[in-house]
Amino acid sequence: MQNRNKAKTAKFLLAPLYKTPTFPPFMSTENKPLNRSRNPMDYTFNDVELLSRFVTETGKILPRKDTGLSAKHQRHITKLIKQGRNMLTMQ
DSSP: OHHHHHHHHHHHHHSOSSOOOOOOGGGOSSSSOOOOOOOGGGOOTTOHHHHGGGBOTTSOBOOHHHHOOOHHHHHHHHHHHHHHHHTTSOO
């Protein structure tokens, strides 16, 4: 009985601790480079091109569900857009 348990334990100890993740084809990271844009906390009110992504053509600030930002980042972006409007760098 003890020989069987030792054999099982030895196989368990030699097995890898984790498996490398396999992704479905549509989630493959090999085909496209990762888009690592700047953190919204790094934006300033002078970054008009970056902030214009979060504003509609009529000048309204897009909601969180459309921008995909966290609440903290959305508040920061909103503050920067309003600051940019006040400094006349944005529409």
